[in-house]
Amino acid sequence: FALGKTIHGMAFTQFDGIIHWDQAGWNETDGFPSEIRAALLVDVEARTKDQIKQMRDYFVEHEPLITQQAEELKMARAQVSEFKKSIPTMVISRAVAPREIRILDRGNWMDESGEIVQPAIPEFLGSLQIGERRVTRLDLANWLCDSENVLTARTMVNRLWYLMFGRGICSSVDDLGGQGTFPSHPELLDHLAVEFIESGWDIQHLLRQIAMSATYRQTSNASPELEALDPFNELFARQGRFRVSAEMVRDTALMISGLLVEEIGGPSVKPYQPEGYYDQLNFPRRNYVPDQGDNQYRRGVYTHWQRTFLHPMLKAFDAPSREECTAIRAQSNTPLQALTLLNDPTFIEAATMFASRIMREGGTTVDERIEWAYRTAVSRPIDAVIAEELRTIQTEHLRHYVQEPDLAKALVSAGEQSSTAELDPAEWASWTSVARVILNLHETINRY
Structure with a gap:
């Protein structure tokens, strides 16, 4: 005879004492272990909790679908564990009872x-x-971004205005307190602060508001009378003129040359750097190896930063050492900056590749190429005086490099991207000289 049974959702069929699985995914023809067989032969109502557990465990252990899923779960947990081990950790202190603070x-x-x-x-x-209750750090954080706090929004607005104009509404960008300078336009500062808060602290919204204003869209040219009346542009009656930040100086040269890689995110990159620059660093000693490929042409903000030994090009253009917070960077104009733009391997390679663009895209005549090169770099037509100077440079350097072909090849071979196979080395080198001058112009590295 045959007797069908359903035990806790699992269906079994008994034939002459040999137990077969039914609706469970397979048939067991060799029989069950003695304890499982004994449990199955016991009436459902009479089974003990141990027998029910033994049957359930046996089913879970031998069901292919369950064992496959269990193996997948084990592998997933192992991957999660490995990922957690790879996450960097930092030493933090545990909160303890605050100590007593007295006036000394x-x-x-x-x-x-x-x-x-x-x-x-x-x-x-x-x-x-x-x-x-006692004030906590969370209370301070909430207060900093409270709409009733008059300080945070004004400070942030003033710093964003400084980025857009080269000076803040309050010129002491790093000090809006009683020891800072009084705002030149307090009503404007208040209006923008309220706008910033009501927009949900939306930085992009605020920058868009400033950029679309009539004040921002002014020319930086000013009459002699206005410059005499307002030499520091406190009235914002004209747009500001200021050199772009150190990172953007490099980005500008790479962009003009066509080398800039605009990939966002990722680890720091190592551009060309003088050999032996890290020799004084010990424990451990540093071995600086410049990157190759696209990493060599990433934006300056991704440049490897060795604290006080920051990249020489960035240091020459007043980048801070990051040893302390810097709200406003120094602005200098030194011969070292001009030498960097002329001789740094990154800028030589940028000039070489810009020269190749001039020859390929700038037209067929010298005048057409000079006009195209200048407009590409500074976004305005070239003056006749400047054009004449650049024409003279190209002519004289072409004559020189025709007589010195080895020097021409050495110049246009700088960097990874350069090649002397496609263009005439002497002509290419002469246009590289023109490109080096253009990349060194005041107009190229300054915001007008």
Whole structure:
């Protein structure tokens, strides 16, 4: 006879004492272990909890679909574990009971008789609505971005205005306190601060508002009378003139030459750097190897930064050492900057590739190529005086490199992208000289 049974959702069929799985994915023809056989032969109502557990475990252990999924789950957990091990960790301190802070009499840290003080914000900036409990760092963070806080929005707006005009509405960008300078347009600062808060602290929205304003769209040219009246452009009656940041100086040369790789994100990259620059660094000693391929032409913001030994090109153009917070960078104009633009391997390679563009895309005559090169670099037509100077440079250098072919080949072979196979080396070298001058122009590295 045959007797069908359903046990906790699992269907079995018994034939003459040999148990077969039914609706479970396979047939077991060799029989079950003795304890499982015994459990199956017991009436359903009479089975003990141990017998039911043994049957369930046996089913889970031998069902192919379940074992496959269990193996996949095990592999997934192993991958998650390996990923967690690869995540960098940092040392942090655990929160402990805050220590007692007192006012020190004449700075004497051994005198414990002073009044106990509690953390708080400056009284003239309001108060924190926290009841009787002690203020926490989270309370400070919430207050910094509170719409009632008059400080944060104004500070951020002033810094964004500085980025757009070269000076802030309050010229002391790093100090909006009582020791800073008074805003030249306090109503404008208040208006933009309110706009910034009401937009949900949307930086792109605020930058768009500034960029579309009539003030931003002004020319940087000014009459002698206006320059005498407002030499520092405090009235914002004209657009500002200022050199772009160090990273953007390099980006500008790479963009003009066609070398710039605009990939976003990723690890730091190592452009060309003088050999032995890290010789003074120990524990451990650094071995700087410049990157190859696209990484050599990434934006300057991705350049490897060795704290006080930052890249020489960035240092020459006033990039900070990052040893302390810098809200506003220094602006200098030194001979070292001109030498960097002329001799740094990155800029030589950029000039070489820009020269190849001039020869391929700039037209057929010298005048057409000079006009095209200047307009490509500074986005305006060339003046006759400048055109004449560049024409003279191209002519004289062409004559020189025709007589010195080895020097011409050495110049146009700089960097990874250069090649002397397609263009005449002497002519290419002469246009490289023109390109080096254009990349060194005041107009090229300054924002007008």
